[in-house]
């Protein structure tokens with residue numbers, strides 16, 4: 001049986017080489033052998049402040065980018081997270097079985113919250129929404145970059161806890177699939193920090209897939225390295241820059257470590273290495289940029305593909321979330337049963353007596369009016385603003401039992417109690 005795959009990517013920020021090599025390239029390479037769901041996680045983007053217009057544009061732009069990278073809509077289901085409501089429902093239900101401490105421990109939460117003035121609750125429950133994304137599709141594999149490993153482990157923990165609490169083998173436990181090369185592409189300006197969408201706008205930090213070849217080459221030429229000359233893979237933090245460049249070359253060309261080193265055996269120094277890696281990257285991303293430009297010209301077609309993807313995703317996710325609710329003891333609406341006889345209510349009509357005809361109601365009011373005048377002492381006067389109205393009202397219609405009161409002084413004079421003597 002084919003393995004099921006789900007992965008997600010946020011539409012905020014600009015798509016960079018780390019996203020491509022760490023995640024999307026793997027999605028594309030495995031498409032044929034697996035059942036794939038790829039999700040543009042727009043709800044995750046909202047966990048940090050966003051400009052609505054930019055987010056709106058970037059969501060479609062990311063869809064075009066994923067298709068340009070090689071996601072085939074006939075082999076994979078590509079959809080926008082907020083188009084499938086089951087994700088939000090499942091997130092709430094999973095929130096209710098996830099201990100707070102598990103979320104507070106997440107490295108990404110700690111990093112991102114340190115950069116925010118106010119921390120939105122969404123940032124804390126972000127991994128629960130991610131767990132919902134994954135679990136709803138019974139995913140066996142989640143191809144992601146290394147930074148997401150902790151979130152996938154948390155997803156397994158949440159799934160196991162749910163299975164244990166409700167004594168069911170309901171969720172499939174997913175596994176993170178992290179690529180051998182490109183799992184952690186570092187910033188070119190600072191090889192100790194990962195290339196990140198948040199800093200993609202800073203010149204020299206990231207290689208954006210839509211960048212001009214000239215700019216890409218320039219960014220590589222300016223890449224930070226050490227003061228040595230040795231071109232070798234290494235875990236030494238000093239050599240992180242060279243290691244990063246070699247890793248990028250491996251991932252982008254698909255060559256092994258030995259083949260990569262052989263390609264640079266005759267390099268005269270880091271300068272040759274930088275140019276070699278830059279050119280390999282340009283060769284890989286240029287066709288993607290061309291396909292992207294073509295796809296962005298027909299936004300209606302993009303929307304149609306995304307609508308089709310959402311429909312396919314709903315067909316999997318909706319029944320799953322309904323089952324989840326049932327397990328948790330919620331009452332599901334029984335669609336289809338309430339509509340017998342033109343949607344008429346099936347309960348006995350005697351439970352809902354009809355109101356009496358209008359004339360009977362009117363007669364009842366009149367009768368009550370006269371009767372009240374005769375049997376009940378006059379009601380106390382209403383508050384001041386309506387006094388005038390009340391006086392007229394009380395005089396009409398004329399009561400058969402009581403003389404008209406118009407001449408009566410109102411309010412009746414009251415004798416005031418004497419003031420107490422002053423206390424001093």
Ligand code: AMP
Pocket residue numbers: 008009010011018019020021022023024143144145146147148182183184185186194195196197
């Ligand atoms: P994000 O940009 O956070 O939406 O990430 C989308 C995907 O790209 C996730 O699977 C990440 O693990 C992956 N990713 C992001 N940045 C990098 C990076 N610098 N190196 C490798 N993978 C990355």
Ligand code: TRP
Pocket residue numbers: 006007008009010041044129130133134142144148151
């Ligand atoms: N949290 C992931 C990131 O920042 C994005 C994501 C959301 C995701 N839902 C997912 C990744 C489900 C894999 C599977 O990159």
